[in-house]
Amino acid sequence: MTTTEQNIDKILIPILEQVSDPEIPVLSIMDMGVVRSATIIGDLVKVEITPTYSGCPAMDVIGDDIKKALKHAGYESEIDLILHPAWTTDWITPRGRKALEDYGIAAPLEAEADKDVLLHGKRIVKCTNCGSQNTRLVSQFGSTACKAQFQCDDCQEPFDYFKCLK
Amino acid sequence: MKNENLYNYILGIADNSLILGQRLGELCGHGPNLETDIACTNISLDLFGQVRSYFQYAGKIAGDGRSEDDIAMLRKERDYKNVLLVEQPNTNFAYTLGRQFLFDAYHLMFLRELQKSTDLTLSAIANKCIKEVSYHERFSSDWIKRLGDGTDESKAKIQEAINDLWMYTDELFHQTDADKAMVAEGIGVDVTQLKDAYYNYVSEVLEAATLQVPESKYFHKGGKHGIHTEHLGYILAELQYMQRAYPNMQW
Numbered sequence: 001m002t003t004t005e006q007n008i009d010k011i012l013i014p015i016l017e018q019v020s021d022p023e024i025p026v027l028s029i030m031d032m033g034v035v036r037s038a039t040i041i042g043d044l045v046k047v048e049i050t051p052t053y054s055g056c057p058a059m060d061v062i063g064d065d066i067k068k069a070l071k072h073a074g075y076e077s078e079i080d081l082i083l084h085p086a087w088t089t090d091w092i093t094p095r096g097r098k099a100l101e102d103y104g105i106a107a108p109l110e111a112e113a114d115k116d117v118l119l120h121g122k123r124i125v126k127c128t129n130c131g132s133q134n135t136r137l138v139s140q141f142g143s144t145a146c147k148a149q150f151q152c153d154d155c156q157e158p159f160d161y162f163k164c165l166k
Numbered sequence: 167m168k169n170e171n172l173y174n175y176i177l178g179i180a181d182n183s184l185i186l187g188q189r190l191g192e193l194c195g196h197g198p199n200l201e202t203d204i205a206c207t208n209i210s211l212d213l214f215g216q217v218r219s220y221f222q223y224a225g226k227i228a229g230d231g232r233s234e235d236d237i238a239m240l241r242k243e244r245d246y247k248n249v250l251l252v253e254q255p256n257t258n259f260a261y262t263l264g265r266q267f268l269f270d271a272y273h274l275m276f277l278r279e280l281q282k283s284t285d286l287t288l289s290a291i292a293n294k295c296i297k298e299v300s301y302h303e304r305f306s307s308d309w310i311k312r313l314g315d316g317t318d319e320s321k322a323k324i325q326e327a328i329n330d331l332w333m334y335t336d337e338l339f340h341q342t343d344a345d346k347a348m349v350a351e352g353i354g355v356d357v358t359q360l361k362d363a364y365y366n367y368v369s370e371v372l373e374a375a376t377l378q379v380p381e382s383k384y385f386h387k388g389g390k391h392g393i394h395t396e397h398l399g400y401i402l403a404e405l406q407y408m409q410r411a412y413p414n415m416q417w
Contacts, residue, residue: 054294055215083219084290086297119304139201140305141208145298149201165297 007037012045015073022061023144026103029062033091036082045070045077050087052165053145089165102127106161107145114164118148127152128159173227174247174344175354176288177237178390179280181248184238185398186269187213188405189256198259205305206262210297220290239409244392245398247342251334253389253398257327260313260320264327267306272338272360272366274303277357288353306369314375321376322352328372329380336385338364 008016016035017028027163029049037048047066051059063079063111070077089108092100097107106125109117116122120141125135140148147160167173192209197203221234251269277299280292313324339361341349348354369379379398388394410413 045378051215053212053215053298054219055211055213057211083294084286086294119308139204141201141205142299143204145208145211157285163301 006035007039007152008035009039009045012038012040012070015069016047016077019062019069021058022065023058024100024103024105026099027096028099030064031044031093031099032098033093033096034062034087035066040075043076045075046080047077048080048082050082050085052087056145087165089162092162100162101128104159106150106159108162108164109165111166114152117161118163125150125161127155127157129157167228167230169227171344171347172285172341173224175348176220176227178247178342178344179276180217180224181246182269182273183213183220184217184253185246185248185401186252186265187211187217188401189252189265191256191260192256193262201335202259208265209302209305209371212302215296215379216291216298219294223291228363235409243394243402246389246392246394246398246402248389248394248398249332249334249337250386250395251337251391253395253401254331254334255397258323260323260327261331263306263309263313264324264331266302267310267337267371268328268331268368270299270303270306271371272298272335272364274358275360275364275367279360283354284352286332310371310377311375314372314377323376324375328377329382332380332382333384333386335364335368335391337387337389340387340390342390358367 011031011043016038017030019029021027021029021032024029032034032052032053035047036050037046039046047070049062049066058121059081062116063081066079067077092107100107108114109125111121113124117125118137122139123135125134126133127150129137130152132152134153135150137148138151138158142149142160145160146165148163149158149159187210190206190213193203193206194210196202197206217238218234221237224237225232226235230356251265254261254265273294277292277296281289285290310324313320315321330377339357341357345354345357349356372379386395
């Protein structure tokens with residue numbers, strides 16, 4: 001279910017990599033895994049994106065930003081929002097995970113570990129400030145639909161954790 | 167409309183999320199603490215996102231140019247097909263959580279079946295929604311246990327809420343004509359088949375929360391046919407205010 005083909009024209013990759021998630025500006029939409037296809041058909045670029053969460057208000061902005069970036073590179077484009085296959089946090093690239101951590105958002109754990117953390121209070125999420133695993137869940141829901149709130153009990157840093165979605 | 171049954175079927179699913187989302191949105195800035203305030207509005211946002219997918223699809227089926235906003239904002243009370251449960255007020259936090267849990271438990275079972283729909287758009291939406299709804303259900307069932315197995319005060323309040331909301335649960339398993347037609351075509355979910363599993367699961371959670379499972383066999387119905395409790399009119403007055411005051415306005 002989680003392995004799917006992305007069909008993105010190589011020429012377009014550098015352009016799309018310039019577009020970032022408006023809520024998490026350090027993360028390009030390519031590293032986020034929301035671009036599922038981008039192909040040049042005649043003078044038109046057709047791009048398919050998939051939402052992280054259904055209600056994610058960033059999707060409309062991302063669509064507009066892609067159009068702008070492509071226009072700047074000389075392409076007219078059409079953006080389609082597709083729902084199948086559904087986005088999963090597995091599609092965040094290793095470079096994207098690192099960008100998240102550097103920005104102060106702990107990257108998603110595997111599904112089982114994620115459950116242990118969010119439901120059973122297990123202390124395994126690494127603090128993005130000091131690296132300690134002595135961290136606790138403050139709230140299952142956070143500032144955006146994709147995050148939960150944590151705090152480190154060693155350095156006291158409050159930080160976000162990107163929830164696993166599969 | 168050529169595909170009227172499918173159109174009505176989609177609205178029947180989406181209206182539950184729309185009205186519950188609106189109810190939860192009322193709590194923005196008014197939750198009992200920061201954590202639950204954010205949780206309720208996050209869940210509301212998920213539900214509205216799901217509604218957009220359903221209504222965009224319904225708009226295509228209607229084929230007359232009506233948009234997701236038209237469907238959400240420009241219908242009259244009798245045209246909303248949501249169950250009575252989701253329009254019940256946020257009387258107190260126990261009612262909000264009780265309503266959420268009683269709906270989430272159903273919603274999750276429903277989406278599991280909708281994933282098997284022969285309609286590829288509906289099954290894709292279900293695939294997407296189910297991930298979010300499992301998270302909602304984790305949150306609400308966890309709170310049922312915390313309140314039930316908490317203090318005498320919290321236990322009394324959640325028990326009262328569950329007892330009062332119980333009469334709206336049976337309607338979840340009623341079928342409309344659109345439901346029956348869609349089940350026959352392999353598109354819709356036969357909700358009558360979910361009933362036993364639902365009550366078993368809900369009872370399990372209530373028992374784990376040291377709560378009594380209500381025994382009353384008196385149930386209300388009507389929402390699916392547009393006959394609502396007095397609360398829906400007030401919800402729509404707020405939901406539709408901008409479109410009624412400034413027709414065709416856009417963000």
